[in-house]
Amino acid sequence: MSKRIVIALGGNALGKNLSEQMTAVRQTAKAIADLVEDGHEVVLSHGNGPQVGMIQNAFAAYERAEPKAERMPLSVCVAMSQGYIGYDLQNALREELRNRGIQKDVATVLTQVEVSPDDPAFYHPSKPIGGFMTEEEAKQLAAEKGFTVAEDAGRGWRQVVASPKPAAIVELGAVRALARAGQVVIACGGGGIPVKAEGNHLKGVPAVIDKDFASALLAKSLDADVLIILTAVEKVAIRYGKPDAEWLSHMNAAEARRYIAEGQFAPGSMLPKVEAALDFAESGAGRYALITLLEKARDGIDGKTGTVVEG
Numbered sequence: 576m577s578k579r580i581v582i583a584l585g586g587n588a589l590g591k592n593l594s595e596q597m598t599a600v601r602q603t604a605k606a607i608a609d610l611v612e613d614g615h616e617v618v619l620s621h622g623n624g625p626q627v628g629m630i631q632n633a634f635a636a637y638e639r640a641e642p643k644a645e646r647m648p649l650s651v652c653v654a655m656s657q658g659y660i661g662y663d664l665q666n667a668l669r670e671e672l673r674n675r676g677i678q679k680d681v682a683t684v685l686t687q688v689e690v691s692p693d694d695p696a697f698y699h700p701s702k703p704i705g706g707f708m709t710e711e712e713a714k715q716l717a718a719e720k721g722f723t724v725a726e727d728a729g730r731g732w733r734q735v736v737a738s739p740k741p742a743a744i745v746e747l748g749a750v751r752a753l754a755r756a757g758q759v760v761i762a763c764g765g766g767g768i769p770v771k772a773e774g775n776h777l778k779g780v781p782a783v784i785d786k787d788f789a790s791a792l793l794a795k796s797l798d799a800d801v802l803i804i805l806t807a808v809e810k811v812a813i814r815y816g817k818p819d820a821e822w823l824s825h826m827n828a829a830e831a832r833r834y835i836a837e838g839q840f841a842p843g844s845m846l847p848k849v850e851a852a853l854d855f856a857e858s859g860a861g862r863y864a865l866i867t868l869l870e871k872a873r874d875g876i877d878g879k880t881g882t883v884v885e886g
Contacts, residue, residue, distance in 0.1 A: 577614040578800040578876070579754075582607065583790035583851075584621040585806045588869050589660060591625045600663045602869075604671040609873040611759060612675055618754055618797060620790040621664070623656040623765030630655050631705045646720070649704065649736065650768050650779025657685055657764035664761055672759075681759045687745040687777060688767025688784055688792075694739035702738040702783045707731030737782045741767060741789045745777065747796050754797065763789045787851035795858045802855040802864040803875065804848045809868045811849065811882040813839045823882050828857055831884060849884070857886035 590599035611617055627649075634647040661683025669681045700723045708716065713724040713732035725735045744750070750762045766784030770777040787804055794802040810822040813834055826834070831853045840846040852864030865872075867881030875881030 577616065579616045579618075579797065580610060580801045580803060580876070581618045581620065581790055581794035581797065581799045582610075582803045582872070583787055583805060584619060584869070585804075586622045586624055588805060589621060589623075589626070589664075592629065596626070596660070596663055600667040601671075603664065604667040606869050606872050607668055607759070608671040608675060608677070610876065611672060611677060611679060613873070613876075615876070616754060617759050618750065618793065618799070619664070619759070619761045620763040620786060620793060621660060621761070621765070622786045623653065623660060626656040626660055627652050627765060628705065635706060648779050649781045649783070650770065653765050653768045653783075654685060657683070657768070660764055661685075661761050665759075668759060679757060679759055681761070682753050683761040683764075684746050684750050684753070686750070686762045686764065686767050687770045688741045688763060688789055689743040689745060689772055689777070690739040690769050690780065690782060690784065691742050692771045692780075694737070696737040696739040696782070700735045700737045701725075702736050703727045703733040704736055704783065705734050707733055737780075738785055739769070739782055741784050741792045744789075744793060744796055745770065747793075750793070751797060763793050785847050785851075787847045788854070791851040791855040791864075794855050798859075799855075800862060801876070802852065802862075803872055804852055804864065804866045805869045805872060806845070806848060806866060807868070809871055809880055811840075811845060811866050813837075815839070815841070815845070824880075825883050825885070827884075828853060828886050852884040853886075856884045859886075862886065 588603040590596040630652045638644045665681040665683050672679050717724045722734050727733045750760050753760045766786040766789040769780045769782040769784050771780050812820045812822050814820045840849050856864050864884040865875045865881045867875040871880050
């Protein structure tokens with residue numbers, strides 16, 4: 576039976592630089608085309624960590640060469656990353672579909688995601704972005720630009736920004752209309768361009784929205800049947816990395832909450848994926864989330880692998 580599916584692509588689906596991305600999206604396109612070929616309605620979201628980092632580093636280099644240059648806002652860098660990732664991904668997917676005789680269009684929607692200016696995350700910036708600096712460079716940047724900086728896991732100093740929860744998807748109507756028209760849609764790249772509402776004006780904010788939470792909101796807003804979160808492992812594990820690790824085929828809401836409370840999932844890695852999956856699974860009757868590898872997405876939908884999270 577055909578389903579409406581929102582797929583959150585992890586970083587491994589896109590590579591770490593331009594040449595890797597051009598190679599990776601061809602493999603990604605094959606896995607996505609499998610689901611389209613099976614008759615499912617598909618909307619894609621994706622991460623953008625390496626890509627937005629490259630964009631920021633390029634502008635930082637330009638700023639050093641041109642001291643009067645204006646620093647590019649993070650929200651604009653996210654928009655740029657959505658554009659060039661979408662360009663590669665939609666072309667690779669369009670080509671793969673046509674190679675299979677499937678005449679579907681693929682469209683990327685530059686997507687803004689509204690956040691609340693009162694979100695507690697703004698009082699505790701914690702998401703590292705941009706290149707590494709010495710402590711002296713970081714503190715000079717903080718003094719000159721008013722940025723928040725922090726030492727990052729012994730590797731050097733970096734700027735840190737807030738990671739607020741997504742509140743609303745601004746271009747939801749356009750995404751919904753394209754999906755209903757039979758197109759494959761790419762939206763909410765990198766968690767979306769973070770904005771706050773000032774009357775009718777949308778103002779970009781220096782923040783990073785977690786792409787898994789944004790994908791869960793997108794799936795709920797589109798009344799999707801399934802949210803697929805693709806990552807680097809075939810299944811979710813408890814006691815991960817230990818001799819008695821247990822790979823899970825299924826979690827209900829109570830089990831997921833217990834494992835979260837026990838600290839079974841790493842923050843910034845598997846934890847937001849499980850939390851986003853749980854959020855979607857509990858949002859409506861019959862909905863469920865699937866966490867698995869990119870190349871196992873089709874088998875996961877068929878119930879053969881992956882971790883299913885149900886409300």
